[in-house]
Amino acid sequence: MLPRSNFSGNGPGGEPAAGTRHFQTEIGFKDMTILIVEDNPGVRRLLCRAVAELATTVHECSDGCFALAAYMAYQPNVVLMDIRMQTLDGLAATREILHYDPSARVIIVTDYDDEQLRAAAAEAGARAYFLKQNLTDLAPLVAALAR
Numbered sequence: 001m002l003p004r005s006n007f008s009g010n011g012p013g014g015e016p017a018a019g020t021r022h023f024q025t026e027i028g029f030k031d032m033t034i035l036i037v038e039d040n041p042g043v044r045r046l047l048c049r050a051v052a053e054l055a056t057t058v059h060e061c062s063d064g065c066f067a068l069a070a071y072m073a074y075q076p077n078v079v080l081m082d083i084r085m086q087t088l089d090g091l092a093a094t095r096e097i098l099h100y101d102p103s104a105r106v107i108i109v110t111d112y113d114d115e116q117l118r119a120a121a122a123e124a125g126a127r128a129y130f131l132k133q134n135l136t137d138l139a140p141l142v143a144a145l146a147r
Contacts, residue, residue, distance in 0.1 A: 064093030
């Protein structure tokens with residue numbers, strides 16, 4: 001199986017800025033950066049909270065079409081990727097990121113508990129497939145993949 005700082009204006013690739021959040025962490029890794037690619041702002045906030053104790057910086061973008069530019073700009077340790085997004089889905093965005101950097105660590109984070117989507121995520125190169133209903137279990141998976 002597979003202190004906060006928001007910017008205004010446009011992010012990498014010209015997308016509407018979703019934000020960057022910086023955290024002081026005692027539990028987490030030194031300089032761990034996470035990229036969240038999720039179209040729902042409320043879910044982005046929940047994902048950010050779920051990994052806040054691990055990450056020193058969390059970058060966010062709102063669609064898969066901005067994921068590669070954000071990945072190239074920020075070089076995150078881990079990417080949390082939604083599957084279903086408006087312009088470019090998370091599977092295609094995962095393939096783009098892994099084409100650019102085969103060592104990228106992408107975790108698909110989705111509402112869809114579907115074997116075909118799990119297989120498609122694995123084929124795209126995702127390291128894990130995680131259900132949003134279990135967000136309290138996300139931090140240990142991110143920590144394991146970041147090692």
